[in-house]
Amino acid sequence: MVYRCNLPPTDGDQRAAFNRPVLVLHEYDHLSIACLRFAERLSHEGFTVYVPVLFGKTDGKAGLGTTIATTLELLMSPDWHALFGEHQHQPITDSLAVICRKISADHQHRGIGVIGMCLTGALPISLLSENCVVAPVIAQLSIPLFCFTPEGKRAPGISPTELFAAATRAKREQLQVFGTRYEKDSIGTKERFDAIHKAFGDDCFLDHTIDAADYLQPKWGLTDKAHATLTLCYKDSPDDYPPRHLFLDLVTFLKKQLDQHGNLSVTNQ
Numbered sequence: 561m562v563y564r565c566n567l568p569p570t571d572g573d574q575r576a577a578f579n580r581p582v583l584v585l586h587e588y589d590h591l592s593i594a595c596l597r598f599a600e601r602l603s604h605e606g607f608t609v610y611v612p613v614l615f616g617k618t619d620g621k622a623g624l625g626t627t628i629a630t631t632l633e634l635l636m637s638p639d640w641h642a643l644f645g646e647h648q649h650q651p652i653t654d655s656l657a658v659i660c661r662k663i664s665a666d667h668q669h670r671g672i673g674v675i676g677m678c679l680t681g682a683l684p685i686s687l688l689s690e691n692c693v694v695a696p697v698i699a700q701l702s703i704p705l706f707c708f709t710p711e712g713k714r715a716p717g718i719s720p721t722e723l724f725a726a727a728t729r730a731k732r733e734q735l736q737v738f739g740t741r742y743e744k745d746s747i748g749t750k751e752r753f754d755a756i757h758k759a760f761g762d763d764c765f766l767d768h769t770i771d772a773a774d775y776l777q778p779k780w781g782l783t784d785k786a787h788a789t790l791t792l793c794y795k796d797s798p799d800d801y802p803p804r805h806l807f808l809d810l811v812t813f814l815k816k817q818l819d820q821h822g823n824l825s826v827t828n829q
């Protein structure tokens with residue numbers, strides 16, 4: 561199931577919003593209301609947003625029971641190597657590639673953005689294998705969920721072949737990756753984030769880490785356990801609230817990348 565969100569953009573430019581399709585991959589442990597609200601915010605900013613249900617239920621329930629059920633589902637699913645897989649291809653990527661191609665075709669073969677968060681954080685990197693993906697966003701990468709070694713903390717949860725191919729394409733086509741996490745986040749590890757940054761290099765990787773000095777100010781009410789950069793911790797104001805500031809930077813990035821690289825018929829000449 562894939563939800564589509566095309567709310568009226570605040571600037572009134574519906575044609576531009578049609579030309580900027582974005583695929584949002586939801587977090588562990590289910591497709592939450594916070595994620596759907598994130599999709600709505602993006603849509604209002606001038607994008608057509610798609611959100612597939614990747615695991616868990618959409619009954620609105622949260623809590624320990626939901627987490628346990630989703631964890632067992634992921635453990636048994638042939639589509640995921642999410643719990644312990646360090647350098648493995650995630651089979652769900654194959655289905656997402658089909659969705660990416662369908663979205664692009666439905667938008668007159670425009671380039672699309674893909675946003676991964678938490679469990680799905682690294683999947684936009686794998687999806688750079690699809691020519692239509694031109695604006696990847698990775699947030700608080702968390703695969704493997706259970707890592708007990710230094711290598712587990714460094715591993716991006718995708719295969720080395722996928723990472724190398726994605727970085728090669730980005731450098732060749734001058735594509736950029738938008739990456740974000742909270743500086744003190746121990747789930748979306750710094751080692752994993754830095755490994756992808758190193759693979760792409762400074763020219764192709766935009767590091768939007770939220771500095772602890774910014775988000776741990778008492779006035780924001782955030783703690784060193786903060787994890788969800790774009791969803792659960794978000795507030796609409798003020799603009800200098802760190803997750804709000806990040807969201808505005810993300811909107812700028814997506815518009816620039818999709819406007820610049822979105823016309824695939826020109827890009828591929």
